Amino acid sequence: MVTRSSLLARNRDFRWYWSGHTISVLGAQVTVVALPLVASVTLDAGAAGVAAVATAGHLPNLLLPLLVGHWLDRRRRRRLMVAADLVRASALAVVPAAFIAGALSLPLLVTVALVVGAAGVVFDIGGFAYLPTLVDETDLPSANRAVQGSSTAAQVAGPGLAGALAQIAGPAPALALDAASYLASAVGVGRARRPEPVPARGTRRAGILDGLRVVAVNPWLRALTAHATLYNGAAQILTVNLVIWVVTDRGLSAGWFGLALSAAGVGAFLGTLGSLAAARRLGYGRTFVSALALSTGTPLLIATLSGSTATLAVGLAAVQFVSGVGLGVANVLSVTLRQTVIPRDELARSNGGYRFLIYGVLPLGAAGGGFLGQALGSRAAVAAGAAGLALSTLPMLTRRIRTLRRPEDARPVPGAPPAPVAADAGGAR
Structure with missing residues (x-):
């Protein structure tokens, strides 16, 4: 369904x-x-x-x-x-x-x-x-x-x-x-013919950097953006070194390596299918945090994998599958939460600011992965990248997010003053 x-x-x-x-x-x-x-x-x-x-x-x-x-x-x-x-x-x-x-x-x-x-x-x-x-x-x-x-x-x-x-x-x-x-x-x-409303004309002229402002002033968007930025940077460190450690150092064939990685996609697809049922049962925030525990915590096991190349392939595929399930759930919940809390007339520019930050870190992560691989060795760099993935969950562990029942509950209360920018600072808990 x-x-x-x-x-x-x-x-x-x-x-x-x-x-x-x-x-x-x-x-x-x-x-x-x-x-x-x-x-x-x-x-x-x-x-x-x-x-x-x-x-x-x-x-x-x-x-x-x-x-x-x-x-x-x-x-x-x-x-x-x-x-x-x-x-x-x-x-x-x-x-x-x-x-x-x-x-x-x-x-x-x-x-x-x-x-x-x-x-x-x-x-x-x-x-x-x-x-x-x-x-x-x-x-x-x-x-x-x-x-x-x-x-x-x-x-x-x-x-x-x-x-x-x-x-x-x-x-x-x-x-x-x-x-x-x-x-x-x-x-x-x-062919999608439903009339698209005319975008609202704001009372003030928005600047190019307003997309970043929208992300910065909203505590939900700050947490999501901080998580995604850290995740993408750490994922580059992991990815750059994983192929070296698994294929070059451990001797796993490129074909088996590709199949093992594809297990993440299978897991992610299943995660998307079960995401809303899980959110209804556990609550939005608990489901989100649980999904992040799978997607960012499971990769910590990669650097511990040992044994024959067949064992390595099976172990890597299992880690990728479980991590993928969490990633699939988190992706659905993240997009829905962002579209719910952001005012309709700010959706495009806020997504521009969001993408600028989470994609802008990719070349930095790749460069950092190369440096760590040279300095520490590929296996240690894989472990460092996995640790970075786990740390990326910290901005999402605030009580505000953990106790969220529905995405609609994250909307600002009409007439309430905006949350201070430092509301969640210093303390992902």
Whole structure:
């Protein structure tokens, strides 16, 4: 069951949107793998060329969220999401066309990666702000469960699909099918016909940095942002060193390593399905904290894994699965809580500020992971990254969050003074 009374079955507009969003996420995952494959296999660009394409694809996540959030704040989002999909489709279609014409080059791939990445930022920030206008408030948790569940499934299937397409058709021609996926996404999102309200015009002129202000002054958003930022930085430290320790030092094959990691996606998908039932039974805050205990605590076991390569693969898969279950639950609850406590006219710019912080830490975490790996060794660096994941839970352990029963209870009381910025400081407990 996807929703409390099958939201997909009874809400045609959400069904179209969900279909388009799912296809878009799947296309994005294929793009992340397929573009570097074109650089490597078709152009024989080497490690530096592949890194340039991959970096260009991720760079907009660091540079654009504040600008895009500010820009989307006073605009209808659905038509801009459709435009973003059409831009991605057009940009990717250039690659197979250039391949056929013999004009494919590394600078072209870097440009395409930048354009596709920038359009992806518009689509993602727009989608976060658009969904609460598409469904009734009582359906918002169920809508997020459906979206997060299909997104998780797409993230698991996307890399494998990219590899299969590249194997069958070649990396460059495979991008023609990837471009078609964005066209299908544009159709799905575009068919969601529920009238989108005109964004409210605020009494004051909002600045580009207002997205950061919205995050800073709200205690719930501060806690979520601090957790996600610490989590992403620590995850980079863990990821950078895990492949070295497991594959290079311990001798686990790349295939088994990939299968072990994919267990996280399976767990996350199951976690999304059970998230709302758990929240109803245990309460929102307790469920959230319990999910974080799984997602951030279980990886502490990775550095203790020993034995044969088969034992290592099974142990790593088990850790990834359990951690993934917690991550799937936490993702649904986090998105719903943010969409509930943030005023509708601040959804876009607050998400821009949120993404700026949680994605901006990724290159720092990767660099820190490399430094720790060189200084301490890969196994110790894996342990350090896992410890960072566990510590990222601390901002979410306040009594305010633990005792939250429903996301609606986190809304500010009308007429009440805003909470002081330091309300939760010094003491995640």
